[in-house]
Amino acid sequence: MVLWSRTLHAGGVEDEPLRADYTAVAQYVARVEPLSYPAMRTVLPPAWQPHVLAALAFAKHTDDLADLPPAHRHGGRFHAWAEAVAHGLTTGSSPYALVRAFLHTVAVNGVPHAQIHDYLAGQAGNLSFTGYATDEDYYRCLHSVTVPYLALPCISRRPGAANRINHSLLRIVADAAQRVDDLADFAADLRLGQLHFPQTTLTRFGITRADLESGRQTPAVRAFVAHACQQARTVMDIAQDALRRADAEEQLLLRPPLVAKQHLLGGIERQGADIIRRTVALNILPAPTELLDGALRTLRARVRVATLRARS
Template sequence: MPSWRTTLTAAGVSGSRLRDDYTHAARRVLRREPAPYLALRMLAAPPLVPCLAAGLAFMNLVDDVAETGTPQQRAAGLAALSERVEAALKSGDSPDPLLRAYAHAVDSRGLPPYWVSRFLAGAATAEAGFDGFEAEEDFQAYLDAYALPGVLVFTGLQYRGGPDEQQAAGWRRFVDAAQRVDFLADLCGDLADGRLCIPRARLAEHGVTRADLEQARDTPAVRALLAAECRRARTALDDTRGILDLAEPGLRPVVSTMTELMAHQLTAVERAGVAALRRDIGYGPAAPLRILVRAARRRPV
């Protein structure tokens, strides 16, 4: 793995201020999401790493603002952030080093600002005002409004000029699977925070109440509901096949690794069953390292 300085140089990032900006963004990702950061550093082509690190840092920043505080605080925070982002994208400058790095990444890679504005709009509506899903159609609308733009403000930077229609459609399938797995893995924590992320119509189909889930009742109906949700997630994960062909060659090892981690986490949820209502299901300490090391060994030199 090349040094960070060498990586910045390989990406054409010059000037001490800009290099410091990208370093700030990368450190933020490392603190918040060490597994994706290590995957980028170890597996992605060096010219792609700084811009993708800045993209992931930006995605995390918006997520954090959209999920912190009261609804009024979230709305105010996102409105203020949107103004700062718009100014940074227009001028290329900002008091915030993260936004400076991200604005440079968007400009240098040619990502259409449409994806950024769509993500911020979705954060202010679909995420900040989240009240669960009535049916599958509402979940799909959430993906279109928030989850897909959120992924493309990050992964879209791999493509010069942004993703084309086929590439965006491939990432839409990826997001569908990733969001289902994430919601299942975080069932316990989400319920504790007052968020029910399984469509209410599907609870009704199985004769399950929200209280059944909140109290982690081990009943045949609850087990059947969770098993059905896992099957949906598994089908969505199977539908992501082909995403590697749509990714840039320099990012394919990362995408493959993240897909493998997602499959590992879903398997853990399937095995946990009703226990997923009592504790969130993470990757565990060993699996990410094992998968990363295996992927690094497969990566062409």
Template sequence: MPSWRTTLTRAGITVPRLRDDYTHAARRVLRREPAPYLTLRLLADPALVPWLTAGLAFMNRVDDVAEGGPPAGRPAAIAALAARTEAALESGDDPDPLLRAYGHAVRTRELPAHWVTRFLEGAATAEAGFDGFAAEEDFQAYLDAYAWPGVVVFTGLRYPGGPDPEQAAGWRRFVDAAQRVDFLADLCGDLAEGRLCIPRARLAEHGVTREDLEGARDTPGVRALLAAECRRARTALAAADDVPDLAGPGLRPVITAMTELMAHQLTAVDRAGSAVLRRDTGYGLAAPLRTLLRARTRGPAGPAPAGP
């Protein structure tokens, strides 16, 4: 793995202030999400790593604003961040080095700004005031408004000019699967924070109430509900099995590793049954290490193609 300085140079980032900005963004990701950061550093094409790291830092920043602080103040906070982001995309400047790095990444990689705008609008409408899903249609609308553009503001930097329609559709399938697995793995913690992420219509199908889930009741209905949600997540994962190829060689090992970890986590959720209502389901230590070792054995990412 090349040093961070060498990685910046391979990406063509040579201006000292910009190198400092990208380093700031990378350190922020490392503190907040060490596993994704290390996966990028170990498996992605080094020439892509600074762009992707800046994108991940920005995605995390928007998430933190949309989910943090008093709910009543979140729309205004997102609006302020959106205004600063728009200015940074146009001028390349902002007091925040993270926004300077991300603005530079978007301009240099020519990611269409509508993905960024869509993500910030979704943060204000779909995430800041999140109150669950009535039915599957509401979950799909949440993906379209927030989760899908959220992943593209990060992974879309892999493609000069942004993803084409087929690539973008692939990331839509990927985020559908990832969100389903994440909601199941974090069910206990989400409920503790007042977030119910399983559509209410599906609780009703199994005769389950929110109180059943919050009380971690091990009933036949609860077990049937969780098993059905795991099947839906597994179907969504299967539908996204072409995304590593759409990601291209520069990012393919990362997405393959992430997909394997999601499958591992989903299996753990399925086996745990109603126990997922008492504790969240993490990756553990052994599974990520095995996944990274397998990915390294397959070989590091090759150079990213010049075009999409």
């Protein structure tokens, strides 16, 4: 892992106040993403790291303001943040360190303002979320919130990255990650009055929200959870296959978070219907063969990226 001061230099961040803003960004991501942060600091090229972290910090803070339980939502806070971001995009300045760092990344790496506004609009729509009526509602939220969340760090990594975005890959990786997260957070979401599974699916299995909130593992509940796990596993397998065929830069960006979700899904499958009663813990000790395969794939991707950069 390269020293943070050298990472900032590699990323072209030389102005001292701006370096302080990016340092605040790194501290924020380390706090809210304690598993992802070390992986990004270790795997990503140093020149990308300040910018990927700035985009992730912006996306995460925006998501946290919008994705609150119904009883704790405060639309005013979200809209004040969105207005501050929009004002910053216009003026180039902001009172917030997270926004100032992100604005610099947007400017130097050519991140389209339209994509930022689209993400803010998608999250604004999330303020009124009460549940999915149908699968179509789930996919609508996926495309307006989850995919843009994943895309922002990808298109912020370096100049020109926004022109090379692989939308189909992002969609399938976002779908896999979202399905795993919804299963892992099942018990916590129920306690907070949220449910991230379509009502049409519950009806098909003959269960109600009250059945899930009661924590009873009836045959119908077990069948529903098994079905949701199988859906997540199918999408995860498709995402893993798509990532194997992706270019080196995409593999460096997306493999670490997808591997984490894959291991989390394994824990979910082992826990079964008990996920409606207790939160799933991430297994951070993959099998030696999986660890070696992941390390070799990451190393090959790092070498390919370094070779391409040397030729350009």
